[in-house]
Amino acid sequence: MQRIIQDENQWEWLAAVLAKAIMPGFRLYLAGELGAGKTTLVRCFLRQLGVLGVVKSPTYTLVETYTIMNNVGAGTGGCPYTVHHFDLYRLQSAQELHYIGLEDYFSHDAIVIVEWPEKGLDVLPEADIFCTLSYHECGRLIECIAHSSRGHAVLEQLG
Numbered sequence: 001m002q003r004i005i006q007d008e009n010q011w012e013w014l015a016a017v018l019a020k021a022i023m024p025g026f027r028l029y030l031a032g033e034l035g036a037g038k039t040t041l042v043r044c045f046l047r048q049l050g051v052l053g054v055v056k057s058p059t060y061t062l063v064e065t066y067t068i069m070n071n072v073g074a075g076t077g078g079c080p081y082t083v084h085h086f087d088l089y090r091l092q093s094a095q096e097l098h099y100i101g102l103e104d105y106f107s108h109d110a111i112v113i114v115e116w117p118e119k120g121l122d123v124l125p126e127a128d129i130f131c132t133l134s135y136h137e138c139g140r141l142i143e144c145i146a147h148s149s150r151g152h153a154v155l156e157q158l159g
Helices: 008-021 038-048 149-158
Strands: 002-005 027-032 063-068 081-087 110-115 129-136 139-146
Touching: 002 008, 008 038, 008 149, 027 038, 038 081, 038 110, 129 149, 139 149
Parallel strands: 027 110, 027 129, 081 110
Antiparallel strands: 002 139, 063 081, 129 139
């Protein structure tokens, strides 16, 4: 799936579709150069899920965790769940992820979004969807590849 994003409304539309389609247990990886829109997409996604506070890039903290209390996400049955937002930009070695208990974050009741996944591919589980964001004329180009049946289902909803 490829899509050109040219303005804030298109970011919000994309995030809204993802928020309705992605359920706990899902893994979304976002690659791309600095400023390509990875954190913008995550911020819009979390807003769609009802996060009202500051959504910052976890560049220095490595991971930020958000508890989603509403039933916006597909398949949640109204139960609270978590979203773990990783930013691996400053990671020196993929092995560092073991020190923070990486495996504990990838649970059936959490959505995991990873920026800069290429820095941790040796230890990260495979993504349901792997997206690459890049600069494109007046906007951004987002290219997504599904690696699971769940990922294919989400991409179908994106058209």
